Amino acid sequence: MTQDFFTLAESAAAFVQAQTSLRPRIAVVLGSGLGAFADTLTNTTRIPYAQIPSFPRATAIGHSGQFVIGQLNGLPLVAMQGRVHLYEGYSPQEVAFPMHVLGRLGVQSVVLTNAAGGINLAYEQGALVLIKDHINLQGKNPLVGPNDDHFGPRFPDMTQAYSKLYRGIAREEAAKLGLPLQEGVYAGVIGPSFETPAEIRYLRTIGADLVGMSTISEVIAARHMGIEVLAISCVTNMAAGILDQPLSHEEVLETGERVKQQFEALLRAVLPRLAAANQA
Ligand code: HPA
Numbered sequence: 001m002t003q004d005f006f007t008l009a010e011s012a013a014a015f016v017q018a019q020t021s022l023r024p025r026i027a028v029v030l031g032s033g034l035g036a037f038a039d040t041l042t043n044t045t046r047i048p049y050a051q052i053p054s055f056p057r058a059t060a061i062g063h064s065g066q067f068v069i070g071q072l073n074g075l076p077l078v079a080m081q082g083r084v085h086l087y088e089g090y091s092p093q094e095v096a097f098p099m100h101v102l103g104r105l106g107v108q109s110v111v112l113t114n115a116a117g118g119i120n121l122a123y124e125q126g127a128l129v130l131i132k133d134h135i136n137l138q139g140k141n142p143l144v145g146p147n148d149d150h151f152g153p154r155f156p157d158m159t160q161a162y163s164k165l166y167r168g169i170a171r172e173e174a175a176k177l178g179l180p181l182q183e184g185v186y187a188g189v190i191g192p193s194f195e196t197p198a199e200i201r202y203l204r205t206i207g208a209d210l211v212g213m214s215t216i217s218e219v220i221a222a223r224h225m226g227i228e229v230l231a232i233s234c235v236t237n238m239a240a241g242i243l244d245q246p247l248s249h250e251e252v253l254e255t256g257e258r259v260k261q262q263f264e265a266l267l268r269a270v271l272p273r274l275a276a277a278n279q280a
Pocket of ligand 1: 115116117118194195211212213236237238239240247252
């Protein structure tokens with residue numbers, strides 16, 4: 001069966017646009033424990049995913065699941081508080097659906113945030129890391145199936161998946177804020193079990209600095225549509241086997257909570273610069 005994701009995305013976008021007069025060109029996806037940023041926007045309209053036609057619902061703890069459309073010092077912005085993951089049982093197309101809706105809303109840039117395990121031994125728990133590239137180990141790709149030319153080409157290029165321009169802006173703003181910001185390669189796995197220590201040694205060998213269970217399908221779908229991407233991970237824990245302790249989702253949430261002010265400060269500084277770069 002082929003589903004017409006383009007038409008479904010159009011309908012979902014029309015539903016969203018009927019609730020607000022704001023027409024954001026930039027979006028931010030807030031990962032585990034980072035949803036609070038959306039609460040700092042003004043003139044907000046909140047649209048729970050459950051109300052949006054065809055939209056998948058977030059079930060993970062720490063993800064409340066709504067669009068918050070509002071303004072960041074006057075800049076129209078759509079924030080996604082919570083996302084869906086493959087480990088919840090969603091298909092890659094469902095995971096990518098919100099990106100398709102953002103594309104139909106006219107969004108040109110997306111900032112993706114996530115929680116990740118730190119593989120690179122130079123990282124510390126709580127570090128913020130710019131994703132410069134990814135390795136897709138999810139065994140899935142949201143573009144599998146007939147290509148919808150409305151979205152983009154059959155074989156989209158991924159050499160500049162994570163905008164160099166945007167990364168430069170993020171580094172500049174982090175430096176102004178006095179925030180250390182590393183850069184690394186994100187390995188996307190499906191989860192939901194954390195990795196074994198042997199898997200982490202393997203991921204380090206193949207060039208990964210970070211590991212997480214999200215982001216990849218969204219980036220692929222966004223790039224397919226020509227949307228520019230900035231992605232930032234919070235190293236919520238050192239990956240399995242690095243420290244002599246078990247991993248837990250509580251630790252992920254606790255670290256997210258601890259660094260959320262820094263993360264928010266960085267987003268607040270970076271988002272207007274990305275919007276300005278688009279107009280230049
Ligand atoms: N592994 C995979 N995903 C994660 C981790 C991890 O250690 N931490 C946060 N998300």
